[in-house]
Amino acid sequence: MSTTTTAPATGTAGLPLADRTSGLVGSVIDSSTSLLAKQTHDIVRFAMGSPAADAIPTAALAEVARTALGVDRADAFDYAATEGDLPLREALVDMLADTTDATALDRVTITSGGMQGLDLACKLFVDPGDVVAVESPTYTNGSATALSYQADLLEIPVDEHGMDVEDLRGQAERTGKTPTVIYTVPTFQNPSGASLSLDRRHRLLALAREWGAVVIDDDPYGMLRFAGDPVPSLHELAAGDPLVFSVRTFSKIIAPGLRVGWVDTDPSLQPLLISAKQAMDTCTNLPAQRLVEGFLRGGYLAEHLARTRTAYRERKEAMQEALTEHFGGMARWTDPDGGFFLWITFDSPENNTEIDAAIDTEALFEVALAHGVAYIPGNAFSPSRRFPDALRVCFATTPPARIHEGVARLRRAVDELAGAAV
Numbered sequence: 001m002s003t004t005t006t007a008p009a010t011g012t013a014g015l016p017l018a019d020r021t022s023g024l025v026g027s028v029i030d031s032s033t034s035l036l037a038k039q040t041h042d043i044v045r046f047a048m049g050s051p052a053a054d055a056i057p058t059a060a061l062a063e064v065a066r067t068a069l070g071v072d073r074a075d076a077f078d079y080a081a082t083e084g085d086l087p088l089r090e091a092l093v094d095m096l097a098d099t100t101d102a103t104a105l106d107r108v109t110i111t112s113g114g115m116q117g118l119d120l121a122c123k124l125f126v127d128p129g130d131v132v133a134v135e136s137p138t139y140t141n142g143s144a145t146a147l148s149y150q151a152d153l154l155e156i157p158v159d160e161h162g163m164d165v166e167d168l169r170g171q172a173e174r175t176g177k178t179p180t181v182i183y184t185v186p187t188f189q190n191p192s193g194a195s196l197s198l199d200r201r202h203r204l205l206a207l208a209r210e211w212g213a214v215v216i217d218d219d220p221y222g223m224l225r226f227a228g229d230p231v232p233s234l235h236e237l238a239a240g241d242p243l244v245f246s247v248r249t250f251s252k253i254i255a256p257g258l259r260v261g262w263v264d265t266d267p268s269l270q271p272l273l274i275s276a277k278q279a280m281d282t283c284t285n286l287p288a289q290r291l292v293e294g295f296l297r298g299g300y301l302a303e304h305l306a307r308t309r310t311a312y313r314e315r316k317e318a319m320q321e322a323l324t325e326h327f328g329g330m331a332r333w334t335d336p337d338g339g340f341f342l343w344i345t346f347d348s349p350e351n352n353t354e355i356d357a358a359i360d361t362e363a364l365f366e367v368a369l370a371h372g373v374a375y376i377p378g379n380a381f382s383p384s385r386r387f388p389d390a391l392r393v394c395f396a397t398t399p400p401a402r403i404h405e406g407v408a409r410l411r412r413a414v415d416e417l418a419g420a421a422v
């Protein structure tokens with residue numbers, strides 16, 4: 001799978017394309033959904049960041065649908081308020097009370113998934129040529145959204161404590177490029193699984209205040225902690241500072257096909273958010289909002305989260321065991337305390353006791369697919385393609401026995417690729 005991004009040629013079909021189309025780089029992750037849908041052989045799917053099929057609470061959603069979307073509920077299929085259906089906004093505020101994302105009604109706007117939250121943030125804060133700092137590796141669709149608003153990206157390394165905030169300061173000073181926006185996935189990051197330490201959270205906020213930069217705090221996985229101690233969200237640490245724009249979603253904690261998320265911002269931004277959203281989609285899908293509201297009010301979430309956290313911990317451990325068995329001595333991987341992803345980096349040939357060749361994970365993709373396993377190559381997570389030797393796997397979607405099978409297939413693919421290289 002090539003992760004090279006290609007802009008449409010200017011004048012495609014003789015049409016006068018807008019300049020901004022050169023920033024439309026798309027998403028390798030999303031394209032993998034279509035690619036995999038076309039495959040007819042058995043594939044262990046570590047590619048998409050989807051909840052497990054058995055983690056979708058279908059029984060509860062069907063129960064809610066019976067009343068919330070029943071034959072006498074034509075109202076549930078009307079247009080909704082742009083800022084979100086009031087009963088859902090109220091249920092959301094109640095759900096978040098006593099969590100690190102505790103908030104108030106005038107701060108929340110319902111969006112069409114987390115992606116629309118990212119788009120709204122960039123629409124409000126990114127002008128062409130503005131510098132947006134992103135993690136490296138970063139969530140592809142987040143950097144792609146900034147690029148679609150013609151941002152100039154600054155890639156900041158990530159280690160086991162999250163984005164290297166001192167490097168961010170250093171790069172900004174060296175290059176003279178002060179970010180207007182800092183985009184971070186602070187908890188169980190996509191793709192590395194790393195979490196920004198408390199100290200770095202404080203330092204990031206201090207830097208943003210110093211620069212007057214907006215922090216896009218994109219945290220879809222924070223409620224999926226299965227190990228370690230909780231860290232306060234950037235939203236909580238900011239204590240109402242308007243510089244923090246928080247993006248959240250129900251995609252990972254209920255179901256991604258609902259396309260329901262929210263943004264939590266300073267109340268003064270809501271009129272602009274409403275105007276921006278009215279020019280995009282008028283309102284978020286109302287039947288989906290009613291389903292989510294019924295799910296929250298029905299008290300299903302707590303039990304659902306408890307069950308899925310346990311399953312995801314087992315799956316992460318299964319993935320690590322399988323990696324140790326098949327990739328010990330040739331690769332390193334991260335150890336997240338929650339979320340969906342592990343980031344695997346192959347050792348260079350000198351440090352690799354198993355194979356002599358460097359592993360190019362884009363070249364490996366086709367071989368792996370033929371062997372029946374899919375992942376996302378590392379370069380997809382860096383606009384400047386810094387991770388040819390890394391890859392992202394989602395452990396959340398696959399039961400432990402299948403995880404072992406998928407990792408065994410990946411090892412066979414690596415052996416085939418390495419054998420072909422020598």
Ligand SMILES: Cc1ncc(COP(=O)(O)O)c(C=O)c1O
Nearest residue numbers: 049113114115139185190249251
């Ligand atoms: C970090 C991050 N932000 C945003 C999103 C998008 O969320 P949604 O599917 O709700 O649009 C995802 C989904 O994978 C994600 O991992």
